[in-house]
Amino acid sequence: MRKVSLPDLPEVSRNIMTIALNWLGRTPLTRRRALWGLALVAPNVLGLLFFFGIPVLNAFITSFQEWNAIKPPVPIGFANFERLANDSAFWQALTNTLKLLIFAVPVGVASALFVALLLNQQLRGRGIFRTIYFLPVVTSTVAAAMVWTWIFQPRYGLAGNLLSPLGLRDLNWLTRPDLVLIPIGIVMVWQRIGFDMVLFLAGLQNIPRQLYEAAIIDGANRWQRFRFVTLPMLSPTTFFIVLLSVINAFQVFDQVYVMTARTTRGGVGGSAVTLTYFMYDRGFLKSEFGYASAIAMVLFLIILGMTILQLRLQRRWVYYESEGGV
C-alpha cells in the first residue's frame, strides 16, 4: 500500500482522507474498499450537498449583490464587504460573540470535564445523573431560554432570590447592556454541558486501566494521576470538544433571540447582538439579504480560520496514543 503523509487531523477525517487518496491509487482492493466507503457515506454527502451546499453557494453569490428579497438582485461587487468593515454594529457583534466565546468555551469545557469525572465514578444512580445532565441537550433551546428568562427576572426570578443576600435581587439582567451577556453565556454553557460530558465519558472509558495501575505503583497520587495520565490521554477528546464549542459559540442565536424578545430584541443598543443575530437582523428584519449573506461569508471565514489555527496548535498539546508517546 502506498504510504501517504497527512497533516494531523482527527482520526475520522484522517481515515476518510486516506480512503479518498488511496482511491486514486492503483490497487484494485483499495479501490473497491473506497467505493464501498463512498457508497456508505453517499446519502449523507448528497444530503449535505443539496440542502447545504446549494444554499451556501447561493449565499456566496448573494453576498456580492444588493437584494431586498422582492426586487431583482443587483450585483455590486465588494461593496457589501467594504460596508461591513466600516460598520460599527458589525464590530460590536463580533466583540459580543468573542466575549461569549471567551466565557462559554473554557467554563463549558471545564464544567463538562468535571461532571464527566464525577459521573465516571462507581456511583449509585449514576445513570439517572447522567440523564439529568444530558436533558438540557435534548430540550428545545427556545423553551429552555424562556424558562431562563423567568429565572433572570428581577424581584420574582430565582436568580434574584438566590442573590438577594448579596443585595442583588433587583438586577435587570436582561435589559442592562453591561449585564445581558452573562445570562446568555450561562444558558449556552448549561445547554452544552451534557453533550460534552458524554464525549468526555467515552474518552475516559477508553483510557487503559493499566496506566493508572502503573502510576499507582510509581507512587502517583490522585492529582498526579489526573494530571499525567487522564489529561494527556483525554487530550484528543478535549481537542474535539474545544473545536466544536468554539464553532458553537460563533453560531449562538436562539438564546439571544428568545431572551431579549420581550424587552429589546438584541439588547439595548445592540448589547446582546451576536454575529448570527446580526446576520438575521440585517437579513430578515431589514431585508438586506445581500449584506446578510456577506456577513455569513465573513462568519464562515472566521470559523474556518479559527479551526485551521486550532488544527495547527493541537500538535503542541494533543497526544494520540497510536502515534507513540512524546
Added chain:
Amino acid sequence: MRHAKRCSWLLVVLLFALVVSVAYAQDVPVIGAQNCAEPGNLTMWVWDENWARVIGSAIDVWSEKYCPGATVDLQVQPWQQYWDLLKTNVAGGNMPDVFNVSQDRFFFYASNDALLDLQTYFDEAGVDTSVWGSGMIDPYRWGDNGDLYAAPVNWDTIVIFYNKDIFDAAGISYPSEKWDWYGFAAAAAALTNAEQDIYGAAVYSEYQSGYPNWIASTGIPPIVGPGRTQCTLTETSSLDALNFLKDLYDNGYMPSVSIMGGASADDAFNFWLAGKLAMVSAGSWKLPTALEEATFNWDVVRLPRNPETGRTRSIVHSVGYVASANTPNPDLAANLIVYLSSDEGQRFFAEAGGVAPANPAVQQIWVDSFGDTEVNIQAFIDATEDSQGVTVFDEIWDKINTELVVNVFDLGVSVEQAAQDACDFINTQLSAVR
C-alpha cells in the same frame, strides 16, 4: 283578449310592487358581496387560529354562494414566524395570493410593488370606502392618488382596564369618562400599595397600547409625523407626555419593564390579570381574555383626557386583507376580499366575538356577542371617534420604540436623552426611505 292584457298589466304591477317591497324590507347592505367572474384557486395566509376558523366559515359560504368551484387554501402561519416566512416566500416567488398585513408592515410590501392596487376593484364593486374610519384605512393608502391597497378586517382601540377590587380596597371611586391626567395620576398614587406589592398602573408599554396614546392626546402624531418625514418624539408635547409617565414610574406607581418581564402590552396585561396592577392600558382584543381569566371585579374606561387639549385619543389599528401583485387571479382575489369585507362576510367575525369588525353594519352584533356583561363595551366604540392610526411603519422602528421604553422605564435614562437617541435613528431611517 282584452281581459288577458289587463291581467298581464296587473301582474307586472304586482311583480314590481313585490320587488320593491323585498328590496326595502331587506336593508341595503353597507358593503355588498358580488359574484365572481370566474372560479379558480387561491392561497391565503392568516396568523391567528381563531381568525382562520372565522374566515374559513366565511370562505365556505363565498365559494358556495358567490363563486362555485373556487377553492381557497387557507393557511395559518403563527405570528412569531409570519413575517419571516412571508419574506422567505416572497424571495422564493411563492407569495400567497391573499394575506393579512398589519399597518406597520404594509409599507415594506407596498413600497416594493408587491401588492395589488384594490382601488379599482372597490370602485367596480361599488364599495363606499368612506364607511371605514380614516384611522383604519389611511395607513393602507399608497401611490400618488392615495389608492387603497387593503380592506380592513377589524379595528382595535385602547382603553384603561381597571381592577375594581383594588379601587374598593383603597377606598377610591371608579374613574369616569371625564377624568383627566391629573385624576389618573392621583388615582395611580392612591392605588399603589408597596407592602402588598401592588402598583397603581402600567400604561407605558411599547406601541399601540402604551405611551403613544398619551402623546396622541396632546394633539401630535406619535413617533413619526405626517408625510413620514420627521420624528416627533423630541417635540415638546411628546416630551411632556413621556415625562408625565416617567414621573409616575419614578414615584413607584408603575413597575419597571424588568419587573413585569417585558416591554410589551401583553406583559403589562398579564401583570394586571395577576392582580398586581390596578390599571392597565390595553386593546379591545383583550376583552375575551379579561372576561374569561380575570378573577376579580373589573371594568373599562376611556383613556384620561389631556388637561390642555381636553382630548382623549386612542391609537387605532386595523389588520388588512391584501392581495399579491403577482397573483395569477387578481379578479378572484379582489372578489374574495370584497366578500370578506361585506356585511355578510364580516358577520362571521361579529358573531364570533372578540374581534371588532371594521364594517359598521355589524358593529352591534359584536357588542351583543359578549352577552350579558356589565363591562362598558361602549367605551371601545367611543374611542374610535377621535383616534390616531398607526404611524410607525417598519419593524426596525418597532425595536427602537421598545428600546425607548426600556431606556426610560427600566434603565432610568432621561426622557430627553432616550427620545433624542430614538429620533436620531428614526430620522436617519426616514431619509434613507426617501
